[in-house]
Amino acid sequence: MLRDVMVLGVGVHPFGRFDGKTFEDLGQEAVVTALKDAGGMPWKEVQAAFCGTMHGGTGAGHRVLARVGMTGIPIVNLETGCAAGSSAFIMAYRTVAAGIADVAIAIGVEKMPRGFMKMTSYPQWQTMSGLAINTLEFSLRASRHMAEYGTTEEQLAKVSVKSHKNGALNPYAMYQKEMSLEQVITSKMVCFPLRLMEFAAPGEGAGAAILCSEEVAKKYNTGRAVKVAAACIGVAQYGSSRCGGGIGGMGQSAKIQNEEVATKLSREAYEISGIGPKDLDLVELQDTDSSSEIILYEQFGLCELGEGGRMIDEGRTEITGDIPVNPSGGLLSCSEPTGASALRQLAELTWQLRGEAGKRQIPNAKAGMAQASGAGGNCTVIILKK
Amino acid sequence: MATDIYISDSLFTVPKSPSEKPHLMGSKCKTCGEVTFPKQPWCANCGGEAEELLIGPKGKLYSFSNVNNPVPEGYKGPIPFGVGSVAVDGVRVMCYITEPDPSKLKIDMDMELVVEPLFVDDEGNNVIGFKFRPVA
Numbered sequence: 221m222l223r224d225v226m227v228l229g230v231g232v233h234p235f236g237r238f239d240g241k242t243f244e245d246l247g248q249e250a251v252v253t254a255l256k257d258a259g260g261m262p263w264k265e266v267q268a269a270f271c272g273t274m275h276g277g278t279g280a281g282h283r284v285l286a287r288v289g290m291t292g293i294p295i296v297n298l299e300t301g302c303a304a305g306s307s308a309f310i311m312a313y314r315t316v317a318a319g320i321a322d323v324a325i326a327i328g329v330e331k332m333p334r335g336f337m338k339m340t341s342y343p344q345w346q347t348m349s350g351l352a353i354n355t356l357e358f359s360l361r362a363s364r365h366m367a368e369y370g371t372t373e374e375q376l377a378k379v380s381v382k383s384h385k386n387g388a389l390n391p392y393a394m395y396q397k398e399m400s401l402e403q404v405i406t407s408k409m410v411c412f413p414l415r416l417m418e419f420a421a422p423g424e425g426a427g428a429a430i431l432c433s434e435e436v437a438k439k440y441n442t443g444r445a446v447k448v449a450a451a452c453i454g455v456a457q458y459g460s461s462r463c464g465g466g467i468g469g470m471g472q473s474a475k476i477q478n479e480e481v482a483t484k485l486s487r488e489a490y491e492i493s494g495i496g497p498k499d500l501d502l503v504e505l506q507d508t509d510s511s512s513e514i515i516l517y518e519q520f521g522l523c524e525l526g527e528g529g530r531m532i533d534e535g536r537t538e539i540t541g542d543i544p545v546n547p548s549g550g551l552l553s554c555s556e557p558t559g560a561s562a563l564r565q566l567a568e569l570t571w572q573l574r575g576e577a578g579k580r581q582i583p584n585a586k587a588g589m590a591q592a593s594g595a596g597g598n599c600t601v602i603i604l605k606k
Numbered sequence: 607m608a609t610d611i612y613i614s615d616s617l618f619t620v621p622k623s624p625s626e627k628p629h630l631m632g633s634k635c636k637t638c639g640e641v642t643f644p645k646q647p648w649c650a651n652c653g654g655e656a657e658e659l660l661i662g663p664k665g666k667l668y669s670f671s672n673v674n675n676p677v678p679e680g681y682k683g684p685i686p687f688g689v690g691s692v693a694v695d696g697v698r699v700m701c702y703i704t705e706p707d708p709s710k711l712k713i714d715m716d717m718e719l720v721v722e723p724l725f726v727d728d729e730g731n732n733v734i735g736f737k738f739r740p741v742a
Contacts, residue, residue, distance in 0.1 A: 346700075349613060352678055360690075364669035367713040368713075410675060411672060470646075471699045472698040474698045476651065
């Protein structure tokens with residue numbers, strides 16, 4: 221029997237480029253902020269730590285946490301591509317839910333190289349054939365979606381316009397500037413049909429979340445703690461579109477069509493939490509590119525299959541819409557420091573549910589969902605509620 | 607003297623005469639029948655034992671894109687170039703396609719496998735790989 225788990229404190233180091241700061245500096249700031257946000261919890265109260273990162277190297281979490289004290293607790297570093305931060309969160313959640321620890325911390329830290337991501341896992345033949353770029357995975361899926369459902373290049377561009385409109389209100393975003401439809405749709409084509417302003421940029425940043433039992437939450441600041449209503453994790457199975465995505469190699473089945481991983485995990489999260497797509501007040505999702513957002517609307521059941529483009533046309537996912545998506549500005553505005561990104565999403569949910577999201581605040585938000593996708597078909601779906 | 611360098615010796619067969627057609631070297635699971643490419647000794651669907659199977663040269667275009675920028679590391683050929691997902695005998699292969707202009711491509715169109723140079727490397731060698739081209 222699992223017990224309820226609360227998110228007591230969150231901390232985010234703003235996303236962007238910070239030449240004067242080290243990986244450890246970024247992580248330390250997020251951890252210290254999260255402890256303060258948790259009602260000034262002393263570090264020695266934390267009994268387990270999980271650190272998600274892709275580029276952090278050996279002992280990434282150890283190097284960060286040495287700055288707040290080596291108290292002898294387990295520190296586990298983990299990599300699930302761009303879902304590393306939320307995977308750390310889920311491991312912390314499970315540790316507390318199982319009663320193994322009363323307080324656990326999830327951290328995600330990244331200081332990424334500039335430019336398009338280098339894909340180190342592709343076989344040599346794909347590299348020599350010009351196929352070793354992860355933008356192709358998204359563009360091939362977007363192109364098929366356009367042909368199958370009539371999604372337009374303008375609808376794809378509108379996702380980026382919406383994100384930047386929200387990002388302009390977010391002090392943690394790398395790009396805090398609105399962008400016109402014209403600017404997006406005339407930006408350089410990367411891989412048809414996706415343009416430069418429709419891809420998330422790499423970046424630097426960090427996030428942290430303190431998870432604890434209800435008892436511990438009561439001791440600190442019950443009023444501001446939010447509950448983990450569901451925390452689901454998995455990998456795209458064989459015969460689904462993201463199987464093996466972003467790691468190169470394997471072809472895809474043209475015969476078997478299994479459930480998409482985000483469809484499956486969101487369905488599980490709805491079942492576990494008793495919160496359905498119509499009950500959600502906001503969603504933070506993995507908009508690595510603009511088409512991913514449209515496709516995820518459909519996979520989450522926010523609309524019917526093929527209707528994702530219409531959702532953006534109708535403005536339903538704006539902050540003022542009936543189901544706001546990426547009120548933070550998403551990855552498109554915030555940038556994506558891979559390991560940190562999903563913890564920034566979870567911090568956004570926490571702030572929104574507490575009513576602390578400032579100009580981005582969605583009135584009366586009671587339940588929110590965060591989803592991350594990572595290379596290799598990794599996926600996490602987490603629902604937080606008031 | 608430029609030599610021909612193949613991107614792999616376990617991905618495709620090389621025709622010995624103009625009348626011969628190339629094939630991709632895939633594999634088929636002895637248990638569930640799933641076809642995979644590149645070939646592998648096990649099945650990613652069920653974990654069963656798989657045996658080699660030549661697939662193609664015909665396929666159908668499942669999706670298409672192209673690469674405009676940036677130039678992918680390790681590739682030294684022309685930009686833009688076409689990329690497709692081509693369904694070949696039960697498996698969708700992500701591959702170089704000879705048509706870089708998306709307006710000239712259509713989902714489900716007939717495609718065929720060709721073995722052709724991708725680029726000339728820094729030492730002047732012809733780097734040869736496989737591509738799919740629309741059937742005229």
